[in-house]
Amino acid sequence: MTTKPLGQRQLLSMGYENLSKRFSDFFKEKNDAPYIIQCALVVMVKNALCPADFSRFAEKLIRSLFMGNYDLSSVRELCVYFRNYFNDEEWSGVTKRLFPNLAEFDQLEKRTNLHINKIEHLLYSGKREVEMKANLITTFEDENGKKHGWTLSNVDSSLSPQEHEAILAILSTIDIFQKDGVRKFAKLVSAHYSLIQVSIDPQTIKEETPETQQGKFTALPKVTALSEEVEIETSGDDGERHQQQSSDDAKNVLLKDQVSTPIPGVDPPMPQVSRSIQDILPGLPIIKPLKNTVVTPKGELVAAGAASNNPGSSGKKDKKDKTDLWSLLPRKKSRKRDRKKKR
Numbered sequence: 001m002t003t004k005p006l007g008q009r010q011l012l013s014m015g016y017e018n019l020s021k022r023f024s025d026f027f028k029e030k031n032d033a034p035y036i037i038q039c040a041l042v043v044m045v046k047n048a049l050c051p052a053d054f055s056r057f058a059e060k061l062i063r064s065l066f067m068g069n070y071d072l073s074s075v076r077e078l079c080v081y082f083r084n085y086f087n088d089e090e091w092s093g094v095t096k097r098l099f100p101n102l103a104e105f106d107q108l109e110k111r112t113n114l115h116i117n118k119i120e121h122l123l124y125s126g127k128r129e130v131e132m133k134a135n136l137i138t139t140f141e142d143e144n145g146k147k148h149g150w151t152l153s154n155v156d157s158s159l160s161p162q163e164h165e166a167i168l169a170i171l172s173t174i175d176i177f178q179k180d181g182v183r184k185f186a187k188l189v190s191a192h193y194s195l196i197q198v199s200i201d202p203q204t205i206k207e208e209t210p211e212t213q214q215g216k217f218t219a220l221p222k223v224t225a226l227s228e229e230v231e232i233e234t235s236g237d238d239g240e241r242h243q244q245q246s247s248d249d250a251k252n253v254l255l256k257d258q259v260s261t262p263i264p265g266v267d268p269p270m271p272q273v274s275r276s277i278q279d280i281l282p283g284l285p286i287i288k289p290l291k292n293t294v295v296t297p298k299g300e301l302v303a304a305g306a307a308s309n310n311p312g313s314s315g316k317k318d319k320k321d322k323t324d325l326w327s328l329l330p331r332k333k334s335r336k337r338d339r340k341k342k343r
Contacts, residue, residue: 003029008177011042012152012323016054019043023058033070037062038174048122048167051130059085066094073098080112084124119166122159130156138168139189142333143182147189156298157193202298 006026016021027036042063047054063085066072072079076098088096101106116123134157138150159167171177171185178184 006035006039008042008276011039012046016052016057020058027061033065033068033072035176037065037072037078037082038176041170041174042176044081045170046152047125047166049121049136049152049164050160051128051133051154051156053127055124055126056085063090066098077112079107080109081116081170115166117170119163122163122167128156128268131147132157135193136164136191136192138191140171140185141187141189142179142184143186146182148184149286150185161191161265163280266333308343 003023003026006022009020010019013091023036023039027033036058040058043054047057062082066079066082066086067090079094079098083091095102095105097319099108133154136152136155138152139147141147154156165188168191172187174185175183
């Protein structure tokens with residue numbers, strides 16, 4: 001069975017229920033108590049920064065780890081953050097197991113409390129209302145002094161800079177976030193907000209009655225009839241006329257810019273085809289004989305090399321040499337012709 005990841009993205013973006021299940025599944029597969037405790041501390045930081053409720057996250061699991069027979073020597077300094085998970089008697093047993101030298105623990109507790117006392121209420125705060133949400137954009141240095149950015153969405157923008165600094169500094173105490181074996185959050189460099197101002201709140205709309213929602217739109221005037229300029233798709237006779245008009249337009253385009261006034265004693269020049277038939281009728285399938293065609297002065301498409309192009313021709317129409325290629329264009333059968341045949 002492949003273990004689903006429990007890393008930076010999951011810890012900082014997943015909701016309460018899904019993340020809680022991910023914690024349990026990950027521990028069952030990996031049985032890595034120090035890793036789970038560091039993850040729980042990251043969620044505590046998230047709870048302090050965001051208005052969502054992640055307080056006392058995975059409390060049952062964390063209690064079992066601190067009170068069970070697990071090797072927590074690598075993360076024993078972090079126990080101070082979870083003091084509220086235990087009553088006094090339980091807490092005494094946890095500290096004695098982790099710190100055989102109680103004087104050492106007393107120094108650790110005093111030093112850590114100086115830092116977290118001013119933000120402890122945020123670490124355990126539940127859901128809280130905020131006037132405006134924001135994205136928290138930060139810059140950290142990794143263990144090698146290289147800077148990198150990190151952004152947390154939907155944070156509480158009412159926190160003071162001192163509270164931000166104290167909360168984000170907790171990330172420098174863990175080592176589960178690494179890149180190429182280098183610890184990422186070694187030192188906080190800067191932090192600022194990018195405010196999110198919601199103009200239309202989906203929750204507010206959801207709470208409105210259907211009549212209120214409908215009333216916002218029924219008062220607006222609406223178009224009751226289509227304009228005469230609107231193109232409407234047609235079929236049948238209308239479609240046939242539209243196709244015939246397309247063919248006539250194609251002829252006009254082919255003969256555009258040609259000399260139309262005859263000059264006495266001078267034969268009119270042959271019209272030059274400036275555009276291919278494929279360009280003019282892009283929506284119609286082109287039959288093979290339409291290739292290499294020219295247009296006569298009368299607007300007829302004839303094959304290249306026909307009698308009308310032969311200087312030695314007598315001028316008489318040779319039906320064998322001349323072909324009306326417009327007749328080759330595909331068209332719907334005329335309904336009028338069908339009715340005549342039936343009569």
